[in-house]
Amino acid sequence: METTLGGTMRHHALLLLCVLCLSSVFGQVSYSVPEEMPKGSVVGNIAQDLGLDLKRLKSGKARVYTGNNVEYIGLNKDRGVLFIQERIDREALCGETTPCALDFQLILENPMEMFRITVEITDINDNYPNFTNAEKRFEISESAVVGSKFILDKAIDSDIGVNSLEKYQLTPTNNFILNLENEADGSKKVEMVLQTALDREKQAQISLLLTATDGGEPPLSGTMQIFVTVLDVNDNAPVFSRPLYRAKILENSPKGTSIVRVSASDKDIGSNGRITYSMSTSKPHLTRLFTVVKDSGDIILIGDLDHELSTNYQIGVEATDNGGLSDSAKVIIDLIDVNDNAPNIHIVSKSDFVLEDSPPETVIAMLSVNDPDSENSGKVECVLNHYIPFKIESTSNGFYSLVSEMHLDREQTNQHNITVTCSDEGVPSLSSSVTLTLHISDVNDNAPVFDRSSYEAYIVENNSPGLSIFTVKATDADWNQNARVSYILEDSSVNGVPVSSYVSVSADSGVIHAVRSFDYEQIKDFQLCVKAQDGGSPPLSSNVTVKILVQDQNDNAPQVLYPVQTGGSLVAEMVPRSADVGYLVTKVVAVDVDSGQNAWLSYKLQKAADRALFEVGSQNGEIRTIRQVTDKDAVKQRLTVIVEDNGQPSRSATVIVNVAVADSFPEVLSEFTDFTHDKEYNDNLTFYLVLALAVVSFLFITCVVVIISVKIYRWRQSRILYHSNLPVIPYYPPRYSDTLGTGTLPHVYNYDTCRTTDSRKSDCKFGRAGSQNVLIMDPSSTGTMQRIQSEKSILDEPDSPLEVSVFHTFLSMQC
Numbered sequence: 001m002e003t004t005l006g007g008t009m010r011h012h013a014l015l016l017l018c019v020l021c022l023s024s025v026f027g028q029v030s031y032s033v034p035e036e037m038p039k040g041s042v043v044g045n046i047a048q049d050l051g052l053d054l055k056r057l058k059s060g061k062a063r064v065y066t067g068n069n070v071e072y073i074g075l076n077k078d079r080g081v082l083f084i085q086e087r088i089d090r091e092a093l094c095g096e097t098t099p100c101a102l103d104f105q106l107i108l109e110n111p112m113e114m115f116r117i118t119v120e121i122t123d124i125n126d127n128y129p130n131f132t133n134a135e136k137r138f139e140i141s142e143s144a145v146v147g148s149k150f151i152l153d154k155a156i157d158s159d160i161g162v163n164s165l166e167k168y169q170l171t172p173t174n175n176f177i178l179n180l181e182n183e184a185d186g187s188k189k190v191e192m193v194l195q196t197a198l199d200r201e202k203q204a205q206i207s208l209l210l211t212a213t214d215g216g217e218p219p220l221s222g223t224m225q226i227f228v229t230v231l232d233v234n235d236n237a238p239v240f241s242r243p244l245y246r247a248k249i250l251e252n253s254p255k256g257t258s259i260v261r262v263s264a265s266d267k268d269i270g271s272n273g274r275i276t277y278s279m280s281t282s283k284p285h286l287t288r289l290f291t292v293v294k295d296s297g298d299i300i301l302i303g304d305l306d307h308e309l310s311t312n313y314q315i316g317v318e319a320t321d322n323g324g325l326s327d328s329a330k331v332i333i334d335l336i337d338v339n340d341n342a343p344n345i346h347i348v349s350k351s352d353f354v355l356e357d358s359p360p361e362t363v364i365a366m367l368s369v370n371d372p373d374s375e376n377s378g379k380v381e382c383v384l385n386h387y388i389p390f391k392i393e394s395t396s397n398g399f400y401s402l403v404s405e406m407h408l409d410r411e412q413t414n415q416h417n418i419t420v421t422c423s424d425e426g427v428p429s430l431s432s433s434v435t436l437t438l439h440i441s442d443v444n445d446n447a448p449v450f451d452r453s454s455y456e457a458y459i460v461e462n463n464s465p466g467l468s469i470f471t472v473k474a475t476d477a478d479w480n481q482n483a484r485v486s487y488i489l490e491d492s493s494v495n496g497v498p499v500s501s502y503v504s505v506s507a508d509s510g511v512i513h514a515v516r517s518f519d520y521e522q523i524k525d526f527q528l529c530v531k532a533q534d535g536g537s538p539p540l541s542s543n544v545t546v547k548i549l550v551q552d553q554n555d556n557a558p559q560v561l562y563p564v565q566t567g568g569s570l571v572a573e574m575v576p577r578s579a580d581v582g583y584l585v586t587k588v589v590a591v592d593v594d595s596g597q598n599a600w601l602s603y604k605l606q607k608a609a610d611r612a613l614f615e616v617g618s619q620n621g622e623i624r625t626i627r628q629v630t631d632k633d634a635v636k637q638r639l640t641v642i643v644e645d646n647g648q649p650s651r652s653a654t655v656i657v658n659v660a661v662a663d664s665f666p667e668v669l670s671e672f673t674d675f676t677h678d679k680e681y682n683d684n685l686t687f688y689l690v691l692a693l694a695v696v697s698f699l700f701i702t703c704v705v706v707i708i709s710v711k712i713y714r715w716r717q718s719r720i721l722y723h724s725n726l727p728v729i730p731y732y733p734p735r736y737s738d739t740l741g742t743g744t745l746p747h748v749y750n751y752d753t754c755r756t757t758d759s760r761k762s763d764c765k766f767g768r769a770g771s772q773n774v775l776i777m778d779p780s781s782t783g784t785m786q787r788i789q790s791e792k793s794i795l796d797e798p799d800s801p802l803e804v805s806v807f808h809t810f811l812s813m814q815c
Contacts, residue, residue: 036090246331361403365401420433451475601621
């Protein structure tokens, strides 16, 4: 149903709604409303007409999309209706174009939908017929013949249809009547025709009223006052040389260009034959483009021309003499097209993403290209920017397809900016371009790659289980899930034990954790294999070898090999009272199963009955006298020596060295019972005394024999050495020579040694420490430790030569 109620803006009459729902086919709805409706007026219930729920309008964020145009129509999502948002003036919006319609789209999201809506703006009679001039004056000779015609201005009515200009009326009609003639462009030529001869003596001035009325309901009208001055004796009207003039002009001609000259002649002479030219058109846009020089009849360009808007213009020209007689002619101006429009590129469809393994000839986008210019200026050719794997193909008139030319690689280029440039064939050529951004979607075509071909990691022994040892890192050139790397510990064994019992690998981070606590003395290094696998389908992987090196920690205290600490037997070193300063009492021998600086040992006298009598070599563990032994010194001397390694923190072991200061064995026996008394239990005193007496007697006899033999031997050796320059090889405890740097002693020293049977006359000169006092480690630390352990096991045997006796004590004193 369509309802139209007209009203004038002058009286602010209310316009009632006129809505006509024309169709709803394929998402398109059409309405019809009159112009000049007040803001807020309802256009139509779009939700009902499209079958949409109001909740859908809200959840879909419904909106009206008009592009860059003014949004005359708004959407009320709460009511689901379209309403007038801005004042609509059909004449300003469409001019003479009919029908006048607003085309826009209703956009919905989630999911995305688009509905096309057309609102036709119908005309109302809101414009009065209007004359360009409110009055027009004629000077007509009294000799004008009956039937003479006088051209009047046409009225302009912006309305169309029934509301447009319908009729003219001239009053009074005593001398003139109105004559209307149809012209080629559909308008009417308005003429005032003399029907009664004029008589200036009777009436010199005539006043007429020309009324133009439209066909609206109610009709509107406009008037123009016509004043006629009757002149005397001007009986010839101007006549154009031809009724139709035709001219051509370039559309880009500058303002001020003379297009054509019209010419009219008048047989009268004098002032009655003087002609002036003017435009008689009633179209305002023509007066903005052209003007006529009134004296010469030249038609001059005063505006900007556009061949794409109009290919020609028709102008009415009027020639009028001073007597008011006139003639009219038609001028047709044809526009010559020039190349002033670049091609228009529209993206019909495009893909934002494409898989990198897509085959060649995959369609990326479809374009529509047109050029509003004519002939060669409208012919278009499109090209792409260089060095991209795409090409453009023409599919039909004005349509192009953008396709891939070769296989794509996301790892080389993850996106392409494709610039399409279209140029016409005009002179000079004009072009326009558009850039499309295409993202390359990833496929799993790259395996993870470790940042190194192999790794070495270090861990200090005695670690806590779960400690992080090292992190392997692999990268995948792919993207997203295909580049998500997982780390897997490959199955292997270390000394027959699965490697998984030693370490584990975090699947996400590649962190290698210790599963157990390591012991450097048991295992020094091992290898494992880690696989990096991506998350693609199917997955790709690569392997890397990791070598774990166990570092030593100071977790073993030094072990004293000599003197051997026994549970119940007495171990003592004898020092004669005649011993000189620097006399070698004995040597403390210790080892440390650790390696490196953790095995460097130092010796220190911790406790002694007389600290002024003995000292301990900090590097070699040799116990020497530091002063002359006197008769006042006690026979029984108990020394406590502490052996420390160089670890952080250091570990130590303590050994007790019993020293007997005496020149004869009986003196030792006198104190011997005191030594044993500290070690024995007193449960059965008689038994122990008898046993001690028997042992002492046996030892006394044995020692006397040995001492006599040794004294004789030493006396003979000293005599031989006194007469020779041969060096004497120093004595060391069995199997513990320090000359090769096997780890028994912390440093390697060079000695220049001279020995005699008399220790007081022996000379020991220390040379420069080997390798500048830097500890020289055996590259095969395992072998060294095995030898030390073997030597230790030998020393620990019950029948070891180091089960110290008095005999051994005397032998060690010679060193």
